[in-house]
Amino acid sequence: MARILGGITTSHIPAVGNAINKGLQDDPYWKPFFDGYPKVHKWVQDNKPDYVINIYNDHGLGFFLDRMPTFAIGAAHEYRNEDEGWGLPALPPFPGAPELSWHIIESMVADEFDITSCQELAVDHGFVVPMQLFWPGAPNNPDMPRAVPISANTVQHPIPTLNRALNFGKALRKALLSFPEDAKIVVLGTGGLSHQLDGQRAGFINKEFDRYCLDNIVHNPEELTKITRQELVKNAGAQGTEFLMWMMMRGALGDDVTEITRNYHIPISNTAAGTLLIECAA
Amino acid sequence: MDQPGYDYHIDIPGTTLFDGKMAMKGYALNKMCYSFNQQINREAFLADEEGYMARFGLNDEQKEAIRKRDVLGLIDAGGNIYYLAKFAGIFKLSVQDVGGLQTGKTTEEFQQYLASQA
Numbered sequence: 299m300a301r302i303l304g305g306i307t308t309s310h311i312p313a314v315g316n317a318i319n320k321g322l323q324d325d326p327y328w329k330p331f332f333d334g335y336p337k338v339h340k341w342v343q344d345n346k347p348d349y350v351i352n353i354y355n356d357h358g359l360g361f362f363l364d365r366m367p368t369f370a371i372g373a374a375h376e377y378r379n380e381d382e383g384w385g386l387p388a389l390p391p392f393p394g395a396p397e398l399s400w401h402i403i404e405s406m407v408a409d410e411f412d413i414t415s416c417q418e419l420a421v422d423h424g425f426v427v428p429m430q431l432f433w434p435g436a437p438n439n440p441d442m443p444r445a446v447p448i449s450a451n452t453v454q455h456p457i458p459t460l461n462r463a464l465n466f467g468k469a470l471r472k473a474l475l476s477f478p479e480d481a482k483i484v485v486l487g488t489g490g491l492s493h494q495l496d497g498q499r500a501g502f503i504n505k506e507f508d509r510y511c512l513d514n515i516v517h518n519p520e521e522l523t524k525i526t527r528q529e530l531v532k533n534a535g536a537q538g539t540e541f542l543m544w545m546m547m548r549g550a551l552g553d554d555v556t557e558i559t560r561n562y563h564i565p566i567s568n569t570a571a572g573t574l575l576i577e578c579a580a
Numbered sequence: 581m582d583q584p585g586y587d588y589h590i591d592i593p594g595t596t597l598f599d600g601k602m603a604m605k606g607y608a609l610n611k612m613c614y615s616f617n618q619q620i621n622r623e624a625f626l627a628d629e630e631g632y633m634a635r636f637g638l639n640d641e642q643k644e645a646i647r648k649r650d651v652l653g654l655i656d657a658g659g660n661i662y663y664l665a666k667f668a669g670i671f672k673l674s675v676q677d678v679g680g681l682q683t684g685k686t687t688e689e690f691q692q693y694l695a696s697q698a
C-alpha cells in the first residue's frame with residue numbers, strides 16, 4: 299500500500315516563477331523568501347516521493363465562470379501550463395498519474411465528496427510555481443514525481459468552509475493509503491498566506507492572523523475550522539482564502555506529524571509568503 | 581436578485597465579495613478578460629477594442645471602465661480580479677501597479693505600504 303511521507307505548503311505567487319527564471323535567489327528582495335527552501339530541498343531529495351498531490355486553486359486558466367467546480371481532480375496523462383495572459387514561458391508537460399487520479403476519485407466519491415474529474419486541465423502558477431520551488435528545473439528534474447492536481451474554488455463565493463477543506467483532506471488520506479502500490483506520496487497545499495489584490499483594501503496583509511494559522515495548523519488544525527468564511531476574507535484578505543488549500547493538505551497528513559521547517563516573510567509581491575514542511579510518522 | 585442572508589453578504593470595507601450576484605453582473609466582462617489567456621485574443625483586442633468589447637456583449641458601464649482602464653470601476657461592474665489581471669497583463673501592469681491604481685498610491689508608495697506591514 300502507498301505511504302504519505304508528508305506535506306509541504308508554499309505561497310505560489312507568479313512573480314516567484316519570474317525570479318526563478320531570472321536566477322534572483324540571492325537578490326536582497328528575494329533572499330529571505332528563497333532561504334526557506336534549502337531544508338525542503340534536502341527533505342525532498344532524501345525522501346524522493348513517487349507521486350505528488352498538488353492541491354492548488356486555479357486563477358482563471360483551467361476553469362471559467364461558465365462551469366466552476368468546487369473541487370476538481372485532474373485525471374490526465376500530462377498537464378501543461380500556458381502563458382496566463384502574461385507571456386509566461388511554456389514548459390514541457392508535467393507527467394500525470396491517471397491510475398492514481400481515478401483511484402482517488404473512486405474513493406472520494408464513495409466517501410460522498412462530489413468531485414469534478416478533468417481529463418484535460420491547463421495548470422496555472424498555483425500548480426507550477428510550487429513544483430519549480432521544490433523540484434528545481436521542474437518538470438525537467440530527474441526526481442520529478444508524477445502529479446495529481448486538485449483544484450478548489452476560491453474564485454467565486456460560495457467557497458468551501460475550512461471544515462470542509464480539512465475533511466476533504468481526511469478523505470483524500472483514506473484514498474491515498476488504500477492505493478494498492480508500494481509508493482511514496484507527498485501532498486502539497488499551495489497559496490496564501492494573507493493578501494488582497496482587489497479594491498480599496500488592496501495590499502492588506504495580516505501578520506497576526508497568519509501566525510495564528512501557522513501556529514495551529516500543525517498540531518491543532520481543528521481549531522482553525524472555527525474560522526468562518528467571512529472571517530477568513532476579513533482577516534486573511536480576499537485572496538487569503540487560499541489558506542483552504544493548506545487545510546486540505548493538512549487533513550491528508552493524519553495526527554502523527556512533525557514540523558520540519560517553516561518560513562514566513564512579508565512581502566513577496568502583494569503577499570505574506572509562508573512555507574511549511576510537515577512530516578508524517580513512518 | 582433577492583437572496584436570503586447567507587454568510588457571504590457581509591460588509592468588509594474596501595472589499596467586494598465576488599459572489600453569485602457579482603458573477604452574473606460581470607459575466608461578459610470576465611469572459612472577455614478570460615479570453616486574454618491567449619496571445620491571439622490580446623492582439624485582437626488591441627487591434628479593435630470597441631469591436632472586441634461588442635463581440636463579448638459588455639454593457640456600457642463595463643465598456644467605459646475598460647476604456648478608462650479604471651480598475652475600481654471594473655470591479656464595480658462585476659469584474660473579478662483574477663480575470664482583470666489578464667486585462668492588466670496586456671499593459672504589462674504588475675499587481676503592485678494595479679494595487680496603486682486602486683488605492684490612489686504610486687507603485688512605489690504601494691510597495692512601501694506592503695513592506696510596512698512586515
Ligand SMILES: [Fe+2]
Pocket residue numbers: 310357424489490540
Ligand atoms: Fe493564488
